[in-house]
Amino acid sequence: MLSLPPLALYIHVPWCVRKCPYCDFNSHTLTRALPEAAYIDALLADLDAELPDVQNRALTSIFIGGGTPSLISGEGYQRLLAGIGERMALAPDIEVTLEANPGTFERERFADFRRAGINRLSVGVQSFDNDALKRLGRIHDASEAVRAIATAREVGFDDINIDLMHGLPGQNMASALADIDQALALSPSHLSWYQLTLEPNTAFYSQPPTLPEEDVLADIQDAGQARLEAAGFQCYEISAWSRPGNEARHNLNYWRFGDYLGIGAGAHGKVSRPGAQGLDIERRWKTRQPDTYLARHHDPRGFLAGHRLLSRDERGLEFLMNALRLSDGVPSALWQQHTGLDETRLDAHTEAPIARELMFETRSRIQATPLGRLFLNDLLALCDDSVLARS
Incomplete structure (x- = not known):
């Protein structure tokens, strides 16, 4: 019997108080009252349309991202999460994450988030x-x-991630390490620590700020890593650090090529199901503009903007693009379970990287070497080229 991967749920809230100049996510400045009730109605209808493909599969995690999801009230999330629970089975220890902006913080609102089931x-x-x-x-x-x-912890949140960037305009080593030290002083369970990049279709891309030189960026990376390791944090994914046992389960599901539904304006999803050749993997994405998304609630076309099945080569390469970001890689058994491909196909993708010592040669794990993780883009290009050379 075919074993399907774990299933998660991503919920996108597309509004922000103000669009940040570095942000390339599907976020839109809120120019009128937040249509909270209508959006939650639409999210639940969107989920209803997804259910036929995932019948009897329980959710292992929920992640509410944006935008600025903390603009929605605790009462709104209580209704949303209750509606999800009425439609799907939830793992007893389900992880429910909410992205929050300190600029939208109110003590009672965050207490309401905790009471709604966000943990x-x-x-x-x-x-x-x-x-x-x-x-x-x-x-x-x-x-x-x-x-x-501090207040989030006071109202009952024990599991807190701090998003922190480095390589900022005008930043030097001292200010970068000061950011890490302040974050550590707040005793988070998890840190997302990543370098600022200038993405297309952002204000920073069209008018680039002056960023630190490459040698300064490398020194910040090395010194920051040492500081975090000394504080007991482990780098389990390229830009993710946690105390032991506090890894983000939702993100681990992505890196292990698990399945996830995506609901909300611009949300993406990945769903596996039995197919003619053993396993079909489909990517799905929703209409991006918030007003258009809301209008689709009562439109026969529904919320879906597009979908496509992954080819065999796409399945293999996407699996590796995710799994090789993890410091420990993944068990080799996940290759066949989550892609439907046999070991011969894995060998085709990994023969060249193994020969160049960018991946470990082992039958038990799929894992990049320290050198491979340092040059991950080159490693993934070799995985792709290896298969193309055999086509």
């Missing part, structure tokens, strides 16, 4: 330096960020 917060701090925050276009200052995290 993990991901707080978008980015920096504790007020000048850096201004340059990044953030609506909060350092004191608000500190207060938000």
